[in-house]
Amino acid sequence: MPSLVSHPDEVKVVSRRFGLGATDIDKYVELDGYKAVQQAIAKGPEWIISEMKASGLRGRGGAGFPTGMKWSFVPKQSEKPKYVLVNGDESEPGTCKDHVLFLHDPHAVIEGTMIAGLAIGSKLGFIYLRGEYRYLLKIVEKAVADAYAKGFLGKNIFGTGVDFDIITQTGAGAYEVGEESALMESLEGKRGVPRIKPPFPAVVGLYGGPTVINNAETIANAPHILLMGGEAYAKLGSERNGGTRLFGISGHVERPGVYELPMGYNLKRAIYEVAGGIKDGKKLKAVVPGGSSCPVMTADEIDVGLDFDQMGRAGTMLGSGGIVVLDETVSIVEFALRTIAFYQHESCGWCIPCREGTDWIKKTLTRVYNGGGNKKDVDNVQYLAENMLGRTFCPLGDAAAMPTIAFVKKFRKEFEDYIEGNKAGTPIITVEQLVGAH
CATH class of the missing domain: 1.20.1440.230 (NADH-ubiquinone oxidoreductase 51kDa subunit, iron-sulphur binding domain)
Known part of the structure; x- marks a missing residue:
């Protein structure tokens, strides 16, 4: 198991159980696990979506679409079954956050999937992992099996009369299936190529049914949001960018690692203070701020906040949170x-x-x-x-x-x-x- 890094500026929400043995279901329960989903069952779909909207949580996969609004788009009535699909196909170069969630806190992803299901009226969720993450598949499958054994998944969960099932699946190593419609094609057993839109997944998605698709980190935030309250979560971040985010800082820094920082945290501080500055005292040349698809920033452009809006105004994107730091030696x-x-x-x-x-x-x-x-x-x-x-x-x-x-x-x-x-x-x-x- 890789060692965990930390910094005083971190605000640990989604990472608060990392290193505490929360892959064990009893430990997870001890650390307030599966409380949020029981609360969600008691209070109902409208309350769940209201809290998610209040939280200001935006999609952590890169698009940054408001999560609560996305869930609200799913029609309440449907002739076909509804589905929740967790996108754990973390294939963006420079991105290394979802794997730590699966490694240290898989039950949070499971619980978040259940909460999303309750919000839209779904009884089945899929957790789709990147093909190269097969070493994590055993961890996730054991967590799912343990949840079934406890009566937290399956028929009559928690004795409430509610049913919910989860199926795990891995891809075949294709970056393309990170795109939501290609992911659905892959999950249906077809070649992972994108679909024409519209219709959008909220109306016609997996197997033709209404579907919510969220990144693993987005989903894992849901239990924490319901426990602490949407407004409290929103206040942790910047305007229109609620909460915190896992940032994977890699490249030529002294302390590479995955850090949980408030949305809007200054990129320059993240590099020079949180990650310890440029390795071996060299000069900074460039930064890729959110994974390889994001436009590069020069050394004099990095005094900017890490949220979707500020990065957009700076001419780049927050993306999937993969900050790649390049020193003066890089071509x-x-x-x-x-x-x-x-x-x-x-x-x-x-x-x-x-x-x-x-x-x-x-x-x-x-x-x-x-x-x-x-x-x-x-x-x-x-x-x-x-x-x-x-x-x-x-x-x-x-x-x-x-x-x-x-x-x-x-x-x-x-x-x-x-x-x-x-x-x-x-x-x-x-x-x-x-x-x-x-």
Whole structure:
């Protein structure tokens, strides 16, 4: 089990049971576990949704959509069964928060799934884990089995006459199924490609029934919100961005780790105070603030609050909370190439702008990186990315385009230096060798 890091500025809500043995169901119950869901059964769906709206909780998977509002979109009456789907397909490079939830507090995800089910009138939930997280599957499956054994899941839970079941499932290692409609396709046993919208999942989702889909961290917050009250949770964060968030700070920092900080916490402080500053006394060059799909920030742009709105005004995104810190030794050209190589590999190939756009950007950047580029290549990379943006079947194209545009705009001279041969000793290497070597 990896060691846990902490800092005095942390506000522990969703992480408050980490390191306390809460994978054991008796310990979880001792630490106020399964109290919130019993409260939810007693008070009913309208109360649950009201508290979730009051909390200001926004989707922790990256979209940042208000959770309570999302749950309220599900129609009260439906001829088809309703479903809750937990998205634990944590595949965004730089993101490492959901796995600590599954590792240290799986019952919180289970309880949150039950609460979401009660809110929308569902009797069945699915917890979908990333394919590479098979080492966590045993932990989650044991937690689910223990909940059944205690009578917390299944028929007549807690003796209340309410029924609720949970099924676990893992993916096949596809980044694409992080997109909600592709996730539903995968769960139904089909190829994980996105669906046309509308209809949206709240109306026509899994197996054609109304469906709520939330990120694992979002769901895990629900029990804490109901116990402490939505308004109290909201006050922990910034305006329109309630509560706290798990931030995975990685890269060239002295104390990498997953920290729970209030929404709106200053990014510069998170790097220099919480994570201990830049490793080995080197200078900061750039920061990817929320996973690889988020536009890069330069060293002089990081004095900004970590919430969805402030990061949006800064020209980037909060994303999935994966803060990747890059020091002065990093080649932005190499970093951009590794980023687009990932998206090219993970593209489902369904639509031409994404399939062809990511491939041509990768080919062009490979040429630039190897010292064989020409002056038009930098403009061509930006042109390709801008023409992908907003023109793809699902957001994967945008996820590839946005960081590429930012790399070129903010570090253009570095790309030109490669072309002009000012980068001494640039190796002749294929992108496959580059990615495979790390």
